[in-house]
Amino acid sequence: MTSQTIRLTQTVKGAGCAAKLSPGDLDRALCGLDLPVDPNLLVGLDRADDAGVYRVSDDLALVQTIDFFPPMVDDPYSFGQIAAANALSDVYAMGGTPKTAMNIVAFPAKTMDLSVLRLVIEGGLDKMREAGVVLVGGHTVEDSELKYGLSVTGYIHPDRILTKRNLQCGDCLVLTKPIGTGIIATAIKAGLADQGVTERVTAAMATLNRAAAAIMQDFSVHACTDITGFGFLGHLAEMTVDSGYGVRIKAAQVPVYPEALEWAAMGLIPAGAYNNRSFRGSFVEFGAEVSQRMQDLLFDPQTSGGLLIAVAPGDAEQLVHALRTGGVEAAAIVGEVVAGPIDRIIVE
Amino acid sequence: MVNELDCRGLACPAPVLQVRDLLSSEAPDAIVVRVDNDAARQNVSRFLEHQNYQVRFEVQGNEFRVVGTKGEGGDAPVESSVPGSVKKLKSGTGKIMILVTSTHMGRGDDALGDMLMFNFLKTLKEMGPELWRVVFVNSGVSFTAEGSEAVPILQELVGNGVQVTACGACLAFFHILDKMKVGEVTNMLEIVTGMKDADSVVTV
Numbered sequence: 001m002t003s004q005t006i007r008l009t010q011t012v013k014g015a016g017c018a019a020k021l022s023p024g025d026l027d028r029a030l031c032g033l034d035l036p037v038d039p040n041l042l043v044g045l046d047r048a049d050d051a052g053v054y055r056v057s058d059d060l061a062l063v064q065t066i067d068f069f070p071p072m073v074d075d076p077y078s079f080g081q082i083a084a085a086n087a088l089s090d091v092y093a094m095g096g097t098p099k100t101a102m103n104i105v106a107f108p109a110k111t112m113d114l115s116v117l118r119l120v121i122e123g124g125l126d127k128m129r130e131a132g133v134v135l136v137g138g139h140t141v142e143d144s145e146l147k148y149g150l151s152v153t154g155y156i157h158p159d160r161i162l163t164k165r166n167l168q169c170g171d172c173l174v175l176t177k178p179i180g181t182g183i184i185a186t187a188i189k190a191g192l193a194d195q196g197v198t199e200r201v202t203a204a205m206a207t208l209n210r211a212a213a214a215i216m217q218d219f220s221v222h223a224c225t226d227i228t229g230f231g232f233l234g235h236l237a238e239m240t241v242d243s244g245y246g247v248r249i250k251a252a253q254v255p256v257y258p259e260a261l262e263w264a265a266m267g268l269i270p271a272g273a274y275n276n277r278s279f280r281g282s283f284v285e286f287g288a289e290v291s292q293r294m295q296d297l298l299f300d301p302q303t304s305g306g307l308l309i310a311v312a313p314g315d316a317e318q319l320v321h322a323l324r325t326g327g328v329e330a331a332a333i334v335g336e337v338v339a340g341p342i343d344r345i346i347v348e
Numbered sequence: 349m350v351n352e353l354d355c356r357g358l359a360c361p362a363p364v365l366q367v368r369d370l371l372s373s374e375a376p377d378a379i380v381v382r383v384d385n386d387a388a389r390q391n392v393s394r395f396l397e398h399q400n401y402q403v404r405f406e407v408q409g410n411e412f413r414v415v416g417t418k419g420e421g422g423d424a425p426v427e428s429s430v431p432g433s434v435k436k437l438k439s440g441t442g443k444i445m446i447l448v449t450s451t452h453m454g455r456g457d458d459a460l461g462d463m464l465m466f467n468f469l470k471t472l473k474e475m476g477p478e479l480w481r482v483v484f485v486n487s488g489v490s491f492t493a494e495g496s497e498a499v500p501i502l503q504e505l506v507g508n509g510v511q512v513t514a515c516g517a518c519l520a521f522f523h524i525l526d527k528m529k530v531g532e533v534t535n536m537l538e539i540v541t542g543m544k545d546a547d548s549v550v551t552v
Contacts, residue, residue: 267394
């Protein structure tokens with residue numbers, strides 16, 4: 001549909017398996033736009049990193065990010081916690097410290113009780129407190145469906161920015177949370193997930209990446225990103241493409257929710273997983289031993305997923321040990337950066 | 349007996365749940381599920397395979413008919429060899445990449461060339477599962493955009509697992525970036541690495 005004929009009111013749908021605009025569509029919309037240039041803009045749109053970074057002085061830069069989405073769990077307080085943890089994560093992934101935040105809310109006031117909104121924001125505030133972040137304001141619009149998130153601003157030293165684009169040959173890749181939350185959210189929506197798994201995954205999504213980010217500062221980390229809507233392989237592809245190196249992933253080492261594997265085989269896969277695969281699948285080669293359901297899981301869009309850290313090989317074991325003893329129990333080495341084939345991800 | 353289920357207009361996971369309910373109440377030997385988006389097609393296919401059905405699908409315009417049939421006592425999901433079924437490409441098989449550089453084929457008469465190119469795209473599927481990727485550059489990108497008669501042909505290729513891509517800079521050059529109807533936007537890096545990864549590259 002062209003922009004002339006589109007009716008915005010007709011584009012709002014409640015389906016929401018894949019809330020994020022498909023990456024191909026986003027590229028299409030942004031391709032060729034004339035972006036403002038500023039020498040102090042250290043990380044901007046052209047590099048498509050987790051957050052933007054703007055230098056204020058030689059020893060201070062601002063990290064800015066925004067993230068919001070419709071609910072993926074039923075409990076309003078948990079949804080608030082998860083949305084806040086997810087938004088804060090982008091600052092942690094850049095190596096920054098979040099300082100202030102603003103609420104972004106879309107709320108269906110005609111059909112939903114205001115107490116729901118209160119609970120959502122309480123959940124968000126709980127995570128902001130935990131992160132040492134102060135809420136400075138917000139903006140609420142009435143909408144047909146609930147959406148919540150944060151715009152976050154943090155500090156970082158301009159020389160200590162961790163982007164996704166600095167892989168070094170031989171680096172080990174460490175992932176800090178299990179994958180499969182998109183598939184599990186689909187199972188929750190389908191009414192197939194029992195209370196146990198729902199609680200476990202809700203708690204994991206509400207967990208800040210703060211501890212993992214603090215621990216990695218003590219090691220020789222070259223690049224980092226957080227795993228969210230584009231899925232494990234989508235975000236890994238962003239690290240790999242144009243790096244001059246290739247990546248080998250050991251599928252069996254990637255931490256997963258076992259329930260998600262079972263539900264993937266049943267076809268409870270969000271549309272976003274297929275979008276991610278058609279956008280980035282051409283960079284990925286699967287060995288014959290990697291099952292279809294594991295492949296689906298590796299493209300599954302994550303909500304508030306873990307950090308994916310590229311660390312010098314000599315530090316990798318110690319980093320994982322420090323993460324596990326520091327409460328990041330799922331942390332594992334999942335692969336390595338190799339000389340070639342360049343720009344390819346081989347999953348075996 | 350064949351059961352037909354109309355799941356058009358439903359977002360995931362609703363189609364899978366409807367199929368599940370039908371299977372648990374009637375356990376049919378064959379089932380046809382109509383869906384109108386690719387995610388639902390793949391999810392229903394995975395579910396039926398999981399339930400030991402052989403699965404193939406047909407493309408009808410913007411819709412899909414997913415057909416599941418119970419194999420002869422076969423427990424394991426069997427990869428269907430029916431034309432139009434999902435072809436899973438394994439590394440190591442021959443991968444053919446087609447680079448389409450204009451709207452017409454060959455030099456001489458452009459009207460003839462247009463007809464030949466359209467016929468070429470229509471016949472491409474005969475390459476079978478080795479056809480890996482079709483890349484459109486320069487004026488060739490118009491085949492992927494609104495108004496081209498090739499759009500349904502390319503949609504069928506996509507449905508068969510072929511990657512259809514068009515150069516983003518070229519789409520922008522011809523001002524049809526927002527009119528793209530089929531395939532994904534690509535860039536020169538992906539085109540070049542694709543040439544390296546393909547077993548053969550055919551330029552027309």
